[in-house]
Amino acid sequence: MKWRSILKVFPTVVLVIDIIIRVLAVAEVPRNRRPSSAMAWLLAIFVAPIPGTILFGLLGSSKLPKDRREKQREINSLILDATKGLDNSAESSTEPPWLGSVVHLNRKLGSMPLLPGNTAHLFPDYKASIAAMAQAVNEATKYVHVEFYIFARDATTHEFFEALKAADARGVTVRVLYDHWSTMRNPSGRATRQWLRDNAIPFEEMLPFKPFSGSWRRPDLRNHRKIVVVDGQVAFTGSQNMIDPSYNKKGNIRRGLQWKDLMVRVDGPAAAGLNALFITDWYSETGELPLPGEDDIITSHTTPEALECQVVPSGPGFEGENNLRLFNALVYGAQDRLIIASPYFVPDDSMLYAITTAAERGVDVQLFACEVADQIVVYHAQRSYYETLLRSGVRIFLYEKPTVLHSKHFTVDGTVAVVGSSNMDMRSFSLNFEVSLMVRGARFVEQLREIEDSYRECSREIFLEDWLKRPVPSQVLDNVARLTAAVQ
Numbered sequence: 001m002k003w004r005s006i007l008k009v010f011p012t013v014v015l016v017i018d019i020i021i022r023v024l025a026v027a028e029v030p031r032n033r034r035p036s037s038a039m040a041w042l043l044a045i046f047v048a049p050i051p052g053t054i055l056f057g058l059l060g061s062s063k064l065p066k067d068r069r070e071k072q073r074e075i076n077s078l079i080l081d082a083t084k085g086l087d088n089s090a091e092s093s094t095e096p097p098w099l100g101s102v103v104h105l106n107r108k109l110g111s112m113p114l115l116p117g118n119t120a121h122l123f124p125d126y127k128a129s130i131a132a133m134a135q136a137v138n139e140a141t142k143y144v145h146v147e148f149y150i151f152a153r154d155a156t157t158h159e160f161f162e163a164l165k166a167a168d169a170r171g172v173t174v175r176v177l178y179d180h181w182s183t184m185r186n187p188s189g190r191a192t193r194q195w196l197r198d199n200a201i202p203f204e205e206m207l208p209f210k211p212f213s214g215s216w217r218r219p220d221l222r223n224h225r226k227i228v229v230v231d232g233q234v235a236f237t238g239s240q241n242m243i244d245p246s247y248n249k250k251g252n253i254r255r256g257l258q259w260k261d262l263m264v265r266v267d268g269p270a271a272a273g274l275n276a277l278f279i280t281d282w283y284s285e286t287g288e289l290p291l292p293g294e295d296d297i298i299t300s301h302t303t304p305e306a307l308e309c310q311v312v313p314s315g316p317g318f319e320g321e322n323n324l325r326l327f328n329a330l331v332y333g334a335q336d337r338l339i340i341a342s343p344y345f346v347p348d349d350s351m352l353y354a355i356t357t358a359a360e361r362g363v364d365v366q367l368f369a370c371e372v373a374d375q376i377v378v379y380h381a382q383r384s385y386y387e388t389l390l391r392s393g394v395r396i397f398l399y400e401k402p403t404v405l406h407s408k409h410f411t412v413d414g415t416v417a418v419v420g421s422s423n424m425d426m427r428s429f430s431l432n433f434e435v436s437l438m439v440r441g442a443r444f445v446e447q448l449r450e451i452e453d454s455y456r457e458c459s460r461e462i463f464l465e466d467w468l469k470r471p472v473p474s475q476v477l478d479n480v481a482r483l484t485a486a487v488q
Contacts, residue, residue: 021049029056034348040483064221064316068284072317075280079111096415098333099440105329106312106438109322112276114310117301118268120444122419124407124451126245129236129263130160136230136265137163143173143290145229145278147206149222149421150241151178152188153195157242165199175290177281179223180205187248204285206433221316223281224432226263226421227274235271237437238263238419239408255402257374262341262407262451264419264437266309268301273311277435280313307441314422315433323422323436324429328354330412330438334363339452340410341368346381346425346482356392365394368455372401378425380481383474390464397459405455409448417445 025045030038045052063069103114123129137144137160144167153161168174176196183189183205196203206223228236240261246252247259266274283289314322331338331354338358345367347355359365367389373379386396399405409419420436422428439445 018049021053022046025053025056063218069317071284072280075276075283076111079276096333096335096413099416102326102329102333102438103310106310106322106326109318109320109325110311110313112273112311112313114308114438114440115269115273116306116308118266118270118307118309119301119303119305120267120307120309120439120441121265122447122451123238123263123265124260124454126240126259126261127156129238129240129261130157130242132265133228133236133263134160134163136228136234136236137167140167140172140230142231143175143229144231145175145227145275145282146242147177147223147225147227147278147281148183148242149179149224149226150182150186150189150243150247151176151192152183152186152241152243152248153192154188154244154248156244160242161195164201168199168201173290174201175278175282176201176203177206177223177278177285178203180208182222186243187250188243204282206281206285218431220431222432223315224421224428225277225281225435227278227435229271229275229278232272232275234265234267235274236263236265237274237421237435239406239421252374255372257372257402257404259404259406260399262409262419266437268306268309270309270311270437273309274435274437277311277313280317281433284317305441305443307439307444309440310438312420312436312438313434314429314436316431317433321429323420323434324348324351326418326436326438327351327410327424330410330416330418331355331358333416334358334365334412336413337364337366338410338412339366339368339449340424341405341407341452341455342410342424343370343404343406343408344375344378344382344423344425344428345369345385346378347385348426348429351424352385352388355394356388359389359393366452367394367396368405368407368452368459369396369398370401370405371398371460372404374404377481377484380478381484382425384478384482386462386467387464390462390467396462397456398462399455399459403458407451407455411445411448411452414445415442416440417448419448 022045025042029041029045041056045056107113123132144164146164164174164176183192207221209219226237226240238261240263245259246257279290312322312326328350331351355365369382370379389396408422409417411417417439418436419439420434422434422436428434
């Protein structure tokens with residue numbers, strides 16, 4: 001009898017819970033969220049109220065715990081105080097006329113100034129960049145700071161790890177940061193951690209997910225930065241992880257996939273900016289603040305090819321989406337030519353409008369992406385944007401398989417470029433910690449354009465007429481994958 005009574009009221013209880021979930025979702029989900037993202041979450045919750053609500057509880061907020069946000073604000077304040085007045089001339093520059101406002105934007109959002117007196121060298125070759133980083137570590141006399149999304153000791157990276165070991169042995173302070181989840185799920189991750197322990201090299205795992213230790217956050221937030229700093233004078237950054245170009249995964253090796261990246265070495269004040277970013281992340285993970293020593297003198301270069309560089313950090317530790325705002329500002333500033341390389345191109349509405357508007361107002365806009373997929377959902381979501389881009393006049397080049405073009409950079413007209421770790425997708429804009437290096441210098445842009453030309457030689461251009469003829473199942477899959485992009 002008791003069970004019959006329960007069964008009678010059960011549908012009513014379920015209905016009441018369903019209504020409560022829907023009402024609360026409508027009130028809570030849209031708060032401080034993009035309309036497209038809010039609609040995607042509401043759709044998920046309305047279709048499957050209980051699973052959708054659980055998923056929203058896990059992934060619905062990109063905010064870090066309060067203590068980490070406070071540490072970020074503390075570091076930002078220190079950087080602003082230490083660099084007060086350094087970029088006044090940069091903000092008032094008239095070449096190009098719109099760049100001063102972009103410098104001001106970056107300064108306001110990420111605290112770092114635009115600093116003159118840098119030199120830079122690009123490394124489009126994977127193994128050559130590792131050799132260059134190892135050589136720089138071998139020349140270190142004070143400290144080496146290393147930060148990577150994926151950090152793995154293997155046959156390709158062996159020389160870099162040996163350089164770290166030798167630096168530590170001769171008394172150089174070595175600190176290593178790597179993203180916990182991304183490194184540990186790699187086949188070489190655990191062995192790499194053990195090697196660091198065996199050699200007593202100080203390291204920390206960034207953003208470990210520890211819900212039972214009082215530090216709750218969204219579990220898929222990741223630190224995607226790639227940084228090496230030597231003595232505060234020399235630094236490397238870009239798209240490349242410290243790992244074999246196959247990523248040591250059987251599936252990649254079987255398919256012959258090889259990652260192609262771009263790293264940049266900077267000498268001068270910009271190295272100190274990248275070091276400040278490393279210090280921020282080290283402080284966030286350890287509570288230890290390794291401030292530069294009094295004898296750390298940053299050398300500026302006065303050669304005709306000296307560059308102005310601005311480090312632009314972004315990620316959940318900041319209130320705004322620093323990289324998205326920077327990219328949009330530069331796209332709207334472009335007057336002649338805009339070339340973008342991004343392996344994962346899943347823009348939000350603002351970025352899509354900026355790029356298509358640039359093409360429609362006569363700017364030569366070109367996009368380099370991948371012909372081959374290593375992340376299937378992102379790959380198909382990306383393809384769903386190609387029709388809109390092609391209709392607006394954007395030229396799209398797909399780098400031929402089996403190479404995964406993993407470089408992340410773009411050039412604006414003839415004087416401004418950005419190189420860094422950030423993709424042009426929702427994850428890089430909202431969920432990942434990223435680093436971008438904005439550079440002003442005609443010679444640097446020219447060198448980057450030469451690399452872009454080499455990409456074009458290994459790519460096939462797609463055209464609207466042919467693209468519209470692709471199989472219907474492929475079109476459906478692309479459009480379905482696109483729906484997942486908004487769930488942030």
